[in-house]
Amino acid sequence: MPGIMTAESPTDPVPAPPPGATAGDLLALIRSGGATTRGELGRVTGLSRTAVNARLLALAAAGLVLEGDEESATGGRPASTLVLNRDAGLVLAVAIGRSRSQLSVCSLDGTELAQASHDQEIGVGPDVLMPVVAGHLARMLAELDRSGEEVIGVGLSLPGTVDRRRVVSVDSPALAGWDGIALAPYLREVTGAPLVIDNDCNVMALSERDGHLCDHDDVLVLKASTGLGIGIIAGGRLIQGHLGAAGEIGHVKVAPAEGLLCRCGDIGCLEAVAGGWALVERLRAQGQEVDHVRDLVAQAVHGNGSARSVVRESGRRVGDALAATVTVLNPSAVVVGGDMAGAFDTFAAGLRDTLFPATTALAGRNLQVLPSTYGERAGLVGCVRLALEAVLSPRAVDAALARRR
Incomplete structure (x- = not known):
């Protein structure tokens, strides 16, 4: 298989296979665990045994599918389990x-x-x-x-x-x-x-396919780090916007940043008061030794009062700006990743302070604020x-x- 693949835009979860499911559809079912035997593939897709076997033969010839362990099929012979050939x-x-x-x-x-x-x-x-x-x-x-x-x-x-x-x-x-x-x-x-x-931000959202998206179909994945942005999952699908610029919350104009220059060159962006780069600049101006947002977060975790204060304030600023998005999109969870998530309790406390009061009661009902599943590896x-x-x-x-x- 190596050397013959092409790529396409990867944004959506595996859909139900269409009538006349292809070999690619069968592989998607095998990969997801939706069907892992010939019989299950036939039942899920409606394909005949002959059609299923023909498609599996093509996948096996390409080295993509292997026969795995056998499992007992209720009322019948053991059915050989099909698995993706990881190698x-x-x-x-x-x-x-x-x-x-x-x-x-x-x-x-x-x-x-x-x-x-x-x-x-x-x-x-x-x-x-x-x-x-x-x-x-x-x-x-x-x-x-x-x-x-x-x-x-x-x-x-x-x-x-x-x-x-x-x-x-x-x-x-x-x-x-x-x-x-x-x-x-x-x-x-x-x-x-x-x-x-x-x-x-979008790839951080994709990382949650094996994490919080197993329990939530509508999620905002916030990257709070040097900059700020969100990956938007609605109905299980990643929303990227007309020009791919969906989720640029760091450059939403907010009143507390009025007159402040953002690193993007514009004036009044949320990042200018809540982005990691702005927080680092503020502490350095106060004479503290901070070179990166990771240093700031480490100090906050170890009890530095100034660091904890600016991290919580960042959460409050972001929560206030995020409230309109939560009200409009009605997600069931806000997942926090990026370097600031290293001080999750402090940042999330600030986020909750302003997010929940500024949303509608219905949009805030059952809304969860969660740490990213994979942390700094997301x-x-x-x-x-x-x-x-x-x-x-x-x-x-x-x-x-x-x-x-």
Whole structure:
């Protein structure tokens, strides 16, 4: 299978298979656990036994499906369980932030085989950082004794708005000099597999597919870190907006920031009073030794009164700005991730202080404020899912099988 996959936009959960389900649809059911035997696949899809076997034969020939353990089928013979062949290929994940990048090599079931983290200078350009990223990926593959030819997809996240079709950043206040720069060429010496990208908040939302989204279909995933943004899940679907700019709450204009310059160049943005970069600047102006929002959070966790105060104040500012979104979209949970989630109790206390009084009673009813499932690794986990949902989607799998024929 490696080397023949294509990618598509990975945003939605696995839907019910349509009439005349394809081999790709069957693989999606097997991956999700929705049907794992021939009989179950036939019942769920309405396909005949012959049609199911033909599709499974194509998947097996591509190395994507294996016969797993046998389980007792009620009232009949043991039915051989079908499983995704996790070793049929690899995916790479790259979560690029303002000052740190995280990287991972994973099997097709999302199991991490190797990982790395790289701290970079703030303001570094793609010509400097991307070769370093490629070097880390090449090194990890070599240490695993694996080849770039085995990679079927790469998922990459960036802060700010991205163009997923062109695979470029289009508006990133956190990464000056990246907008419009093609990123795929930097990785060509590592792998020719398709690169799929999204912004950091959306991939954090994707990470919750195996977390809070198992219990909630309507969720706002807040990334509270150097910057601020939200990933919006409505009815189980990721909402990206007309130009992919949905969720940019950090640049909503708020009264407390009136007259204050934001790092985006505009005046009056929420980030100017609640973003991690603004909090760090405030404490440094007071003479405190704080270089990054992670330092601020660590001090808050260890009882520094000033640090706890600004983290809670940030939560209050964000809660006030988020209230209108909660009232309009009526989510059942707000999930808090990013560096500020390291002081979750303090930040969430401030968030609740202003969020609940400012929403309608109905929108606030049963609303939960929860920490992200994967903590500081949420972005990396989301990039893995970004790649897997793109290259193992029914449409991508069917296209790959068609090329094999």
